[in-house]
Amino acid sequence: MFGIQKKSDLRKEEEMSKPLIVFEDVSMAYDERDPVLKNVALSIQEGEFVSFVGPSGAGKSTLMRLLYAEEFSTKGTVYFGGRPTTDIKRRLLPYYRRNFGLVFQDFKLLPNKTVFENVAFALEVAGWTTKNIKREIPGILAVVGLEKKSDMYPYQLSGGESQRVSLARALVHRPHVLVADEPTGNLDPKATRDIMNLLLKMNEFGATVLLATHAKDIVDDLGKRVIALEEGVVVRDEANGRYSL
Ligand code: ADP
Numbered sequence: 001m002f003g004i005q006k007k008s009d010l011r012k013e014e015e016m017s018k019p020l021i022v023f024e025d026v027s028m029a030y031d032e033r034d035p036v037l038k039n040v041a042l043s044i045q046e047g048e049f050v051s052f053v054g055p056s057g058a059g060k061s062t063l064m065r066l067l068y069a070e071e072f073s074t075k076g077t078v079y080f081g082g083r084p085t086t087d088i089k090r091r092l093l094p095y096y097r098r099n100f101g102l103v104f105q106d107f108k109l110l111p112n113k114t115v116f117e118n119v120a121f122a123l124e125v126a127g128w129t130t131k132n133i134k135r136e137i138p139g140i141l142a143v144v145g146l147e148k149k150s151d152m153y154p155y156q157l158s159g160g161e162s163q164r165v166s167l168a169r170a171l172v173h174r175p176h177v178l179v180a181d182e183p184t185g186n187l188d189p190k191a192t193r194d195i196m197n198l199l200l201k202m203n204e205f206g207a208t209v210l211l212a213t214h215a216k217d218i219v220d221d222l223g224k225r226v227i228a229l230e231e232g233v234v235v236r237d238e239a240n241g242r243y244s245l
Contacts, residue, residue, distance in 0.1 A: 019043035026076035038232040052212040054229035060212040068100040101170030101178045105185035107162045109154040116150040144168045160191025177208045216243040
């Protein structure tokens with residue numbers, strides 16, 4: 001009050017202003033090839049919604065893979081929550097990855113499992129009991145509007161519904177960060193809007209959202225931060241950005 005802050009409040013503010021994600025001069029090359037990311041420097045605060053744009057092959061997916069530690073930089077450091085991803089012990093990587101909910105263009109659903117089982121599988125792998133899984137999943141399916149499709153198989157679903165299953169699966173561990181890599185690439189405009197609205201809803205609930213997309217209209221409508229990559233280099237990073245200049 002009156003400009004005097006308690007020490008604990010100051011510490012809290014300091015914590016909150018620390019970025020969740022930092023790329024410090026990050027370069028990455030697959031095998032012995034030329035780097036596909038070059039000296040990338042960026043920081044993202046908890047709760048941001050960031051769109052990554054740029055031509056195919058610019059390095060958007062690679063950048064995301066470095067974040068969820070599926071790949072590692074060849075130069076520079078990727079920090080999540082202040083900690084370099086290279087510090088995470090191999091056996092702890094699956095736990096680390098639960099910070100991230102991943103959604104891809106091709107849904108990656110298991111074809112011989114129902115909607116319920118596809119979402120349940122992520123929890124089974126994490127050692128949840130059947131009882132707890134049964135208790136948890138209806139709520140998650142309701143969030144994405146699929147409570148009535150629980151017993152259907154992927155081949156019985158539309159593209160939009162399939163992507164909503166994959167989003168439900170991404171949400172099971174209540175991830176800090178939703179990584180959506182071209183999530184609407186295979187969807188019609190209506191399904192695209194549904195998925196985008198869900199991503200925005202997750203963001204409102206506090207999730208940090210990283211979206212890689214070629215959907216110009218979506219990015220322009222969002223009015224959120226845009227980071228543009230070209231040949232592995234960040235060429236633009238704007239709050240309230242647009243798809244192209
Ligand atoms: P974007 O997501 O922007 O389309 P990517 O990160 O997928 O870009 O690809 C960046 C570059 O890295 C491309 O030239 C691509 O061919 C190459 N690349 C991507 N994945 C691999 C891989 N697993 N092995 C070798 N090269 C790869």
